[in-house]
Amino acid sequence: MGRLKKDLQYLGLHLSKELLWYGFFSLAFIGLGVALWLWRGLGFVLLFPCLGFLVFTFFYFTRYGAMVKARLEALNREFVDIFTFFAIYIGDGFTVYSALSKVKGYASEGFALLLDGLLDGIDKDKSVTPFVDFASSFHDVLVKEVMLAVYQMVDEGEGGVYIRQFQKLFGRLSDTRHALDAEKRLERLDTLSFLPLAGSGIAMLALTMSIMEIMGGLTDVL
Numbered sequence: 001m002g003r004l005k006k007d008l009q010y011l012g013l014h015l016s017k018e019l020l021w022y023g024f025f026s027l028a029f030i031g032l033g034v035a036l037w038l039w040r041g042l043g044f045v046l047l048f049p050c051l052g053f054l055v056f057t058f059f060y061f062t063r064y065g066a067m068v069k070a071r072l073e074a075l076n077r078e079f080v081d082i083f084t085f086f087a088i089y090i091g092d093g094f095t096v097y098s099a100l101s102k103v104k105g106y107a108s109e110g111f112a113l114l115l116d117g118l119l120d121g122i123d124k125d126k127s128v129t130p131f132v133d134f135a136s137s138f139h140d141v142l143v144k145e146v147m148l149a150v151y152q153m154v155d156e157g158e159g160g161v162y163i164r165q166f167q168k169l170f171g172r173l174s175d176t177r178h179a180l181d182a183e184k185r186l187e188r189l190d191t192l193s194f195l196p197l198a199g200s201g202i203a204m205l206a207l208t209m210s211i212m213e214i215m216g217g218l219t220d221v222l
Contacts, residue, residue, distance in 0.1 A: 007064040011071070022060055029053040072139050078111050079143055080177045083170060090163060096154045097122060122154075142173040 008015055033049040082103050089099035097119065104115045114137055121130025131151040135144040149166040 004061065004064060007068045010068055011064065013064075022057075025056060025060070026053065029056065075111070076138055076140050076143065077177060078108060079138060079140075080174050082107050082111060082115075083146065084174070087167060087170060090153070090166070096150055140173070140176075142169070142176060145169050146173055 005015060008018065029049050029052060032052075036049065085103045085106055086099050089102050090096070094102065100115060100119055100122075104112050104119075107115060114134060118130055118134040121133060124130075128148065128151045131147040132144070135147040138144075146166065146169045149162065149169050153162040153166060
């Protein structure tokens with residue numbers, strides 16, 4: 001439950017509201033089971049709503065973790081996109097502060113808020129803390145290394161040595177991100193290849209249940 005609350009807090013959702021929706025859908029499955037019982041009068045038909053309820057419960061409560069993971073992945077992906085522009089501005093001679101201000105215009109609303117927090121932190125605190133706080137919003141450790149390199153450009157001057165260090169670390173992060181994206185595309189293709197097998201299994205289950213129902217009807221007649 002602690003992990004669930006943490007995920008909901010990160011997503012901006014409320015536990016009570018999510019449990020209310022879960023209760024609503026649970027009642028819907030119960031109602032479906034009662035309707036099938038009254039309509040067919042056969043106990044085994046309740047297998048369908050019971051299986052559906054178990055599958056629904058599993059996906060309902062595991063989807064929050066998946067949503068958090070997807071949001072973090074999107075944030076890391078946007079970091080690569082935004083700091084690609086940052087690298088261009090730095091290469092053109094902009095200061096770190098000016099480059100961060102410029103790239104905010106390319107960022108999504110959520111990422112722009114993170115950049116605002118970083119810029120505000122730089123105004124108030126000249127230490128590495130604002131850069132570390134900004135990096136803590138990302139789950140990729142390479143982001144922290146990149147941000148430490150950005151801080152070095154501020155703290156020790158924006159000479160070529162520090163620019164090359166940033167470019168080297170950022171290039172490694174970018175390559176890693178592109179490799180992960182390619183791997184995920186392959187995983188999605190593998191998942192799609194499994195769908196026909198799952199469909200065949202569902203069809204066979206439905207056919208089996210139909211045969212059992214027919215045999216039950218014949219038994220009643222005899």
